[in-house]
Amino acid sequence: MAHEKTFVIVGGGSSGWMTAAFLTSVFENTPHKFVLVESSEVPSIGVGEATVHSIRGFLAACKIEEGRFLLESAGTFKHGILFKDWNQVPEGATIGNQFFHSFEQYPQIAPEHMASHWINATLGGKNTERYDRWSGVQSILAAGGKCPKTWQDTAYQAPVPYSYHLDANKFAHFLKEVATARGVQHHVKHILDIKQDDRGNITSLVLEGGESIDGDFFFDCTGFASVLSRKLGATFKDMRYLLSCDRAVTIRVPFADENHAPRPYTTATARDIGWTFEIDLQARQGIGLVYSSDHAGAEEAERAIRRDFPQIPDDAELNHLRMQVGRLDRAWNKNCLALGLAAGFIEPLESTGLYMVETALRLFVDYLDLEVRETALSNRFNDIFNDLFDEAADFVFLHYYLSNRQDTPFWQDDRYNKQCPEQLRALLDLWEHKIPTDTDPTNQHLIFQSPSYAAILYGMGHLPKHVPQSVAHIPPEKSMEHLAQLQRIQKAAITSSPIHEEFLQKYTATFR
Numbered sequence: 112m113a114h115e116k117t118f119v120i121v122g123g124g125s126s127g128w129m130t131a132a133f134l135t136s137v138f139e140n141t142p143h144k145f146v147l148v149e150s151s152e153v154p155s156i157g158v159g160e161a162t163v164h165s166i167r168g169f170l171a172a173c174k175i176e177e178g179r180f181l182l183e184s185a186g187t188f189k190h191g192i193l194f195k196d197w198n199q200v201p202e203g204a205t206i207g208n209q210f211f212h213s214f215e216q217y218p219q220i221a222p223e224h225m226a227s228h229w230i231n232a233t234l235g236g237k238n239t240e241r242y243d244r245w246s247g248v249q250s251i252l253a254a255g256g257k258c259p260k261t262w263q264d265t266a267y268q269a270p271v272p273y274s275y276h277l278d279a280n281k282f283a284h285f286l287k288e289v290a291t292a293r294g295v296q297h298h299v300k301h302i303l304d305i306k307q308d309d310r311g312n313i314t315s316l317v318l319e320g321g322e323s324i325d326g327d328f329f330f331d332c333t334g335f336a337s338v339l340s341r342k343l344g345a346t347f348k349d350m351r352y353l354l355s356c357d358r359a360v361t362i363r364v365p366f367a368d369e370n371h372a373p374r375p376y377t378t379a380t381a382r383d384i385g386w387t388f389e390i391d392l393q394a395r396q397g398i399g400l401v402y403s404s405d406h407a408g409a410e411e412a413e414r415a416i417r418r419d420f421p422q423i424p425d426d427a428e429l430n431h432l433r434m435q436v437g438r439l440d441r442a443w444n445k446n447c448l449a450l451g452l453a454a455g456f457i458e459p460l461e462s463t464g465l466y467m468v469e470t471a472l473r474l475f476v477d478y479l480d481l482e483v484r485e486t487a488l489s490n491r492f493n494d495i496f497n498d499l500f501d502e503a504a505d506f507v508f509l510h511y512y513l514s515n516r517q518d519t520p521f522w523q524d525d526r527y528n529k530q531c532p533e534q535l536r537a538l539l540d541l542w543e544h545k546i547p548t549d550t551d552p553t554n555q556h557l558i559f560q561s562p563s564y565a566a567i568l569y570g571m572g573h574l575p576k577h578v579p580q581s582v583a584h585i586p587p588e589k590s591m592e593h594l595a596q597l598q599r600i601q602k603a604a605i606t607s608s609p610i611h612e613e614f615l616q617k618y619t620a621t622f623r
């Protein structure tokens with residue numbers, strides 16, 4: 112029988128309420144108490160609307176119904192990300208100017224990897240179509256406005272991996288309702304300080320007005336301020352040496368055309384001073400320009416986003432955000448775990464923000480021992496968390512590093528052109544000879560698997576020097592036959608998949 116413990120969560124943004132919903136599910140029917148404190152003086156960031164496919168497992172672990180989540184969060188389905196203009200290519204070129212990064216594994220059609228057959232057919236002069244036409248069915252479903260789920264699929268299941276777009280404020284509000292209904296005590300108070308025991312563990316939080324809240328374990332979900340972690344003396348690893356984008360300007364707008372059907376994918380378009388995201392929810396879009404303060408100021412960014420998206424009303428106020436790029440050295444420090452922006456952040460190009468929250472929470476319960484304070488557990492947690500975070504940073508960096516854009520000072524930035532993290536460089540050397548496979552990385556803890564690396568490499572036109580050895584003896588025509596086979600599978604998938612918007616309406620209707 113577990114002894115009663117008190118878990119105190121500080122922060123009422125997405126990460127705070129995700130923590131509350133998750134812990135109350137995992138520790139259901141235990142005597143533990145849960146408290147969440149947020150400040151009325153510090154608003155939550157209110158952005159963070161695209162997720163990756165592991166979120167389904169997280170929501171299921173929180174014992175949340177999928178249809179209700181979609182309804183309450185104004186959510187839509189996501190097959191992946193469409194990248195536009197990340198390369199400058201000759202007019203008419205079909206490879207390198209646009210690509211889709213889906214959540215799919217390599218399709219298993221031929222004895223050899225389909226990626227190798229695509230390279231064989233392409234280098235053999237038989238194929239001019241983009242890699243994502245061959246990488247499975249998901250890019251085709253996305254382009255056709257089809258849903259990843261079929262009518263037969265149960266909650267969180269589908270023939271292809273998928274994730275969601277969600278309204279960040281509605282999502283946090285929904286999780287708040289879930290968590291408070293499960294008994295989480297909610298306080299709106301500003302935290303001024305912490306009290307610690309002689310070993311440095313937090314014993315209580317000092318609130319405005321002099322009150323205090325005692326606890327056994329604390330979660331720092333205070334956004335970029337990292338209030339508790341900084342008071343515990345955590346150090347921050349700044350990653351702007353790798354990724355220059357540290358500002359964003361965002362807005363929520365109605366669809367430009369009232370007949371616009373929400374797209375089941377995120378769009379990330381490279382721009383002169385950074386890149387923009389478009390995220391379609393059920394009845395509106397989230398738009399943002401992510402840029403570097405080294406190359407543009409807020410006014411220039413605002414002019415740029417208004418120019419790129421004329422549907423933004425002239426009198427609409429835009430949301431200007433500063434982003435702290437990097438991570439804490441120890442997200443889990445003493446009896447405190449930092450989550451979300453408080454633990455670290457890199458630009459949202461691959462939607463890794465909420466992913467890091469859910470992954471950290473799952474890892475945390477795996478490495479937790481509430482009866483003894485054992486630093487070997489938190490040390491291991493931190494090693495894994497840091498590996499995952501650093502890989503995400505390398506993966507985002509890869510998009511810039513592979514780009515041949517040199518047309519503006521942003522794209523000429525030395526960070527993207529001269530340096531490459533050692534681990535990534537070693538992988539790129541391998542991939543000059545072979546396709547990415549999961550045995551390539553030496554790091555065991557990865558967010559992105561080999562098909563993701565292939566999507567970016569081949570999407571941006573970085574093929575191996577030669578046809579991979581496993582297919583070098585196969586005539587390119589034969590590789591084209593495998594494409595024809597995949598196309599038949601794609602056609603069947605298109606036929607059996609419902610229209611995204613129709614599915615959403617019917618799927619959420621029972622929860623209205």
Ligand SMILES: Cc1cc2nc3c(=O)[nH]c(=O)nc-3n(C[C@H](O)[C@H](O)[C@H](O)COP(=O)(O)OP(=O)(O)OC[C@H]3O[C@@H](n4cnc5c(N)ncnc54)[C@H](O)[C@@H]3O)c2cc1C
Nearest residue numbers: 122123124126150155156159161302333334451452464465
């Ligand atoms: C431009 C942009 C786009 C993004 N897009 C994505 C995306 O597409 N996908 C994705 O997964 N992630 C994305 N993110 C990241 C995502 O927004 C965050 O990971 C997510 O919202 C979690 O935020 P948070 O809860 O950690 O912090 P916040 O939302 O900032 O919440 C902080 C909370 O702490 C409280 N607080 C602060 N100080 C105190 C104090 N002293 N006392 C008490 N309470 C306090 C505040 O009141 C607030 O409730 C994006 C981020 C940015 C900047």
